[in-house]
Amino acid sequence: MTLNTDIAISQATPLESIEKIAAKVGLTPDQIEPYGHTKAKINLPLSDQHALGKLVLVTSINPTPAGEGKSTVAIGLGDALNLIGHKTVLALREPSLGPVMGLKGGATGGGHAQVVPMEDINLHFTGDMHALTEAHDTLAALIDNHIQQGNELHLDPRQIVWKRVLDINDRALRQTVIGLGGRTSGVPRQDGFDITVASELMAVLCLSEDLTDLKRRVNRILIGYNTDKEPVTVGDLKVGGAITLLLKDAIKPNLVQTLEHNPAIIHGGPFANIAHGCNSVLATQTALQLGDYAVTEAGFGADLGGEKFMDIKTPVLGKTPDAVVIVATVRALKYNGGVKRADLETEDLAALKQGSANLLRHIHSMQQYGVPVVVAINRFTSDTDAEIQTLTDIVKAQNVAVATTTEWADGGAGTTDLAEAVVKAANQESHFTPLVKPGTDLLTQVKAITQKIYGGAKVELSSKAERQLKTFAKRGWDHLPVCMAKTQYSLTDDAHQLGAPTDFTIHVREFSPRLGAGFVVALTGNVLTMPGLPKHPAALDMDIAADGTITGLF
Structure with missing residues (x-):
């Protein structure tokens, strides 16, 4: 075999048992669950x-x-x-x-x-991605079922912020209409799909300290607003326990x-x-x-x-x-x-x-x-x-x-x-210094990141983003950490500007509260939360033989 691809090199290397790997770092058999x-x-x-x-x-x-x-x-x-x-x-x-x-x-x-x-890590691994997808979409189904079954929380179907997810690039699902098919098929409304890794549940899972903290964060997740424009959370829907139990292994x-x-x-x-x-x-x-x-x-x-x-x-x-x-x-x-x-x-x-x-x-x-x-x-x-x-x-x-x-x-x-x-x-002496003090307002944080990290000059907010900041201040959300959603290809919000541009402006089109994760996402430029597949997707080069040997996976 010519070892000129990642998968060929991987397949040519014998692996040690996971018990032996665990023992190298002092993990006992009862501290691991082999898959x-x-x-x-x-x-x-x-x-x-x-x-x-x-x-x-x-x-x-x-x-x-x-x-x-x-x-x-x-x-x-x-x-x-x-x-x-x-x-x-x-x-x-x-x-x-x-x-x-x-x-x-x-x-x-x-x-x-x-x-x-x-192969396993790149594909289904231990099922974490599937668990997150199912947990996320279970919540989406419970939201629409609540509206269908009388809508006790008076959720406004036009202000549901919890989309559905799928762990594959599928641009056709970015914007959808659901609930078609008559009274028994739900309430029609506009919806859409994000990729699973953009789900707030993914952020919640990655920031949780334990199962109790996970459930606490899940209950804080904002799912939408009621007809009085007040926020509604998973805790209000009383399904935090159900969503958390789907993530007990993940x-x-x-x-x-x-x-x-x-x-x-x-x-x-x-x-x-x-x-x-x-x-x-x-x-x-x-x-x-x-x-x-x-x-x-x-x-x-x-x-x-x-x-x-x-x-x-x-x-x-x-x-x-x-x-x-x-x-x-x-x-x-x-x-x-x-x-x-x-x-x-x-x-x-x-x-x-x-x-x-x-x-x-x-x-x-x-x-x-x-x-x-x-x-x-x-x-x-x-x-x-x-x-x-x-x-x-x-x-x-x-x-x-x-x-x-x-x-x-x-x-x-x-x-x-x-x-x-x-x-x-x-081993050098160092003194970690945060970029901004905890509790700094959102706009100041965005400006600090723009100027100190990106090397930019100014921040420009859309009218929607400006209105959101005023609303967030009233609700106590304006001092949460900010998570910038921006193109990865440039220091600016324009993917075509390479190198190290200066004197540029970051454009924030809207803010998205992620109360479970504990931060607010600032969406800049035209960044997408559901990517699309390229003209020649990698899937075209993949195959599997009768004996289960995988080829073309990098």
């Missing part, structure tokens, strides 16, 4: 006697079609830290079937830096392994362009308890997942990162410097220097939190020595540690320089 031979749920809580390890956050520049390999670097870093003698546990997100079957791909890494079994973190047989916890998967983009608090806490180091990642670039990790997740987690790794590639930075995709394998030092402004913006953004930053240059075979040296010099000129990695080809052994730099950074 077959190579996957397991972790039973929580663990003993309080576990001291917390160091926390390393892996983020990146803005993603481009050239690829950055953030998850691959994170996995390689986890393997490398174990290789140099530091017990390390990965804490990553679960993939969504939308990108798996569409364009972006999975979230299991690549080459010789993967979490496995990659709340447990999943244990798997890397190709080098190191432990990895995969749990939760909110997108960072439309949600907060971080794996579950429970998964990260568990990794911190089980390892000397916990390596986690946040979705898309530091402007999205990185910022949200700092401002939304860490207050709940109760632990701030000891070091931040920003992943960049020569190819992606040349793309930011104006090089077309077809020419990215040609050396172009001028474009690299110009595009590096994007990386410098993200370095500056993360440094504002008072945490040491390390840059990982994820090397591709087409990168020249001159390009690697140029980028290294640019980063060093900022007094920032930098290391080149080759984890795709070499696994942990190709990432040891980064591991050494991370250990040094994580």
Whole structure:
């Protein structure tokens, strides 16, 4: 077999039993629930006697079609830290079937830096995504049934904010009309579908501290408004217990392994362009308890997942990162410097220097939190020595540690320089500083993120957003943390503006209260909560043989 694809490399590697992986980090047989031979749920809580390890956050520049390999670097870093003698546990997100079957791909890494079994993780895994989909749509069905059966809460069918979800990219379902077919088929109203990872239940699951907290958050979820324009929650509908019980297993973190047989916890998967983009608090806490180091990642670039990790997740987690790794590639930075995709394998030092402004913006953004930053240059075979040296010099000129990695080809052994730099950074004295003080009003938060993280100048609100802020202030929602929904491809809200633009305006079209998650989403530009499939979806290249062997899955 030619090992030139991720799935071929994965399938050629024998896996250890999940019991053996669990034993490496001190988990006893009664603390795991095996799902077959190579996957397991972790039973929580663990003993309080576990001291917390160091926390390393892996983020990146803005993603481009050239690829950055953030998850691959994170996995390689986890393997490398174990290789140099530091017990390390990965804490990553679960993939969504939308990108798996569409364009972006999975979230299991690549080459010789993967979490496995990659087929299972990328497909149905332990059923968490299905549980979230069913729980979300059960709530939607209960809402419409309540209206059909007399509408005791006087819900206004025109003001239901709880859509339905599906864990696949299906643009045809973005806007729908339901309840057609006569009196016995419900009350007709306009509705729509989001992708499952955009569900507030996903955010709630990932931010909950335990089952009790999960139910408390579920009951707080806003489902719509009554005819007096007053908010109505899941608690008002009295179905919080039913929705929570559908998530009783999904709340447990999943244990798997890397190709080098190191432990990895995969749990939760909110997108960072439309949600907060971080794996579950429970998964990260568990990794911190089980390892000397916990390596986690946040979705898309530091402007999205990185910022949200700092401002939304860490207050709940109760632990701030000891070091931040920003992943960049020569190819992606040349793309930011104006090089077309077809020419990215040609050396172009001028474009690299110009595009590096994007990386410098993200370095500056993360440094504002008072945490040491390390840059990982994820090397591709087409990168020249001159390009690697140029980028290294640019980063060093900022007094920032930098290391080149080759984890795709070499696994942990190709990432040891980064591991050494991370250990040094994580043991430096640091003083975490939030971007804004807790309780800051929404508009001030949006302005701070726009100016300090994106490098922009102004914020412009639609008339709807302005009205919402006034209403939120009356209801006490105006001091919740803000979760920016923005294109991942640019620091602006325009996907076509690459590099590091300045003096731009962020346009907020509306705010969406997510009271269960505990934040308010600010929808900017034309960002969508239900993606579409590309002209050539990845599904066209996938197949399965009679013996069950899967091909074409990356």
